[in-house]
Amino acid sequence: MSKIKCGNNVYIPMPVVLVGTEIEGRANFMTVGWASRANANPPMISVGINKKHKTPEGILNNKTFSINIPNAGMAVPTDYCGLVSGSKADKSGVFDTFYGELKGAPMISECPVTMECELVETVELPTNYLFIGEIKGVYADEDCTEKNRPDMKKADAMVLTxxxxxxxxxxxxxxxxxxxxKDYSNKDIYE
Ligand SMILES: Cc1cc2nc3c(=O)[nH]c(=O)nc-3n(C[C@H](O)[C@H](O)[C@H](O)COP(=O)(O)O)c2cc1C
Known part of the structure; x- marks a missing residue:
């Protein structure tokens, strides 16, 4: 198979999450694809967020944030939160919110799986902050769990390309x- 060089952008499939913060006493949610597990123990997650967005203000002030996994039926409000900035519109009414144990980390009731995070490190990159948060609590709808753990198929989570x-x-x-x-034996088994 011949290869074509396709530039140097990031083309990996990504999760779709909503990052929740509290800014000036109101919940704000932004859509994020650049989210990844960052540390095994304690469990940490990283999000790459452009410095121009409103969300960094909330994360840097509160030292907390939330990660919310929308289901596929929530594509429209999820996309809205990625099109419109909290500096232009009040996004606090887009979803119902609830809180866990951390202040400043509102979570979305409609999302089947949510987590509250404590900021542990901020890496300043040329255009983005890489916020690394320790996950302090995970909350899931009962019917989206399997053996007490979130089940992404039941949650109907989305992937972004x-x-x-x-x-x-x-x-x-x-x-x-x-x-x-464990079944690996030789290269012939690749499809
Ligand atoms: C599908 C999707 C994924 C996005 N992923 C990111 C991301 O990972 N990082 C980022 O900085 N902006 C991302 N954005 C853009 C922000 O969500 C958008 O600019 C948002 O309005 C910022 O909100 P805020 O200003 O209220 O923080 C994404 C937008 C969409 C639609």
Whole structure:
């Protein structure tokens, strides 16, 4: 197979989350695709957020934030929070909110899975902050859990692809991670 060089942008499939903060006493939510697990123990998550957005103000002031996983039925309000800045519009009424144990980290009631995070480190990059937060609590709708843990298929979580800028549902189950590799024998098994 011949390869084509496709520039140098980031083309990995991404999660779709809403980052929640409290700014001037009001909840604000922004859509984020650049979110990743950052540390195993204690569990930490990182989000890459442009310095021009309103959200950094809330995270830097409160030292907390929330991560909310919308379901596919929430694509429209999720996209709205990624199109409109809290510096231009009040996004506090887009969703119902609830709080866990941390101040300044409003979570979205409609989201099947949410987590509250304490800011542990801020890495300043040329255009973005990389905020690293320790997850202090995870909350999930009962019918979106399996053995007391969030189940992403039941939660109907979305995946984001760039640069075609599309939201997708999770697709078909392929095989067990940390499992199917045990069947490795040689290169012939690649599809
Ligand atoms: C699908 C989607 C994903 C996005 N992901 C990010 C991201 O990872 N980082 C970022 O800085 N902006 C991202 N944005 C843009 C912000 O969500 C957008 O500029 C938002 O209005 C910022 O809100 P705020 O100013 O209230 O913080 C994304 C937008 C969309 C629609």
């Amino acid at each position: 760039m640069t075609d800028n599309r939201y997708w549902r999770l697709g078909e189950f392929v095989d067990k991670a940390w499992g199917c590799g």
